[in-house]
Amino acid sequence: MKAVKLLLWILCLHIVSLAVKIVLAGHKTTHATFGVPCPHCGCGDDWEGEFFPGIPKIKYEGPSSKNPLAFKWYNAQEDILGKKMKDWMRFSVAFWHTFRGTGGDPFGAPTKMWPWEDGTNSVAMAKRRMRANFEFIDKLGVDFWCFHDRDIAPDGKTLEESNANLDEVVALAKELQGRKIRPLWGTAQLFMHPRYMHGAATSSELGVYAYGAAQVKKAIEVTHFLGGENYVFWGGREGYQTLLNTDMERELNHMARFLEAAVAYKKKIGFNGTLLIEPKPQEPTKHQYDWDAATTANFLRKYGLAGEFKLNIECNHATLSGHSCHHELETARINGLLGNIDANTGDPQIGWDTDQFLTDIGEATMVMLSVVRNGGLAPGGFNFDAKLRRESTDVEDLFIAHVSGMDTLARGLRNVAKLIEDGSLDELVLKRYQSFDSELGALVEAGKADFELLEKKAMEWGEPKVPSAKQELAEMIFQSAL
């Protein structure tokens, strides 16, 4: 094995030196020159042994376990409410937070010096990081990952060079995925580069609109190539800082045209994944166009796109828009738009996007109520759009955070099963509306009760008796399941 590795390594060195000679000679080289000949030997992508030595595959040990590297509530193969836990959850690792999060903030330098990082943003580093990603996914025992194009491969000097970098890293990712693992979704990062300062699809500059379209086209292609099940649009800078310099109607029309073109291209290349839009009210712009689920649903309906898109609800974005995560999930669900969840939470005392791992059991139970009512999320799932705190700097913290987030949601699912089995919360809600389970109620709900009929009934019945909402009882029943 060692000898084979050595031989491959020498072959790699030879290919690299040959490639360098070709570049120096001024010839145009293609991605294939670098990427295809040595995907197994990792030329330039040299890393011996495990990235996470000493961390075993995470196993289910049950609620009495004190092992931080074991599941206490998430038991992948266990049947809950007629489905395996893993099929309810469909957990995904977010590449950007887990492998590109540095702990840097506007006041301070990066704090996370992961041992595999060499301080560069090279393609070789991108490939090494991808190997770390799949070892992490394997040890955590999940089937999905999510990525932005520019997180997994560096920007080049031109679009062609960026695409070639992406192809090279994606070829390795495809190989490392094996048969079981695939992207829950891919997306294009249309907010980091200065060209996107006014937005991408809503930029005032046509050249930027075109560049963004080209980037999304490529990102859909690679998501499709990797077997991705969804594709996400998060309009990071699709919004405005002031209406004084903004033609909002024109920008929204442009955004709709951009999304229509994405639908057409997806169909053209045979990508059957669901397209998702992720609402967020503000940050980085003062006002983002996809403010919340209701605003986004209205946008999709206005432009006739509701049948082509679903929503990716992020809990922290929900609270930033002044809603609970449960409200956003229910709004998406009752509109037939609940497609995926970015599983995270904010801080009740902080008014910005902190992207923390969800550890509140009550919140997780409410989230799972919506998921169960929706019959699950597939082909969507739970993507951990969550990051370690700046002060958490051990490699094992990456595992602990995910284990904790997975256990919290698993516990939420178990609580929902208890609530359904108990039945008293459902009964309380049914009872609350029972006056509509009548002849007149049926006419109202069928749209057949006109104002004359209702006036006649109001006069006949006199002052109505208004029952209690029983909120405290509902809260008591809910609490008893936690």
Ligand SMILES: [Mn+2]
């Ligand atoms: Mn967020």
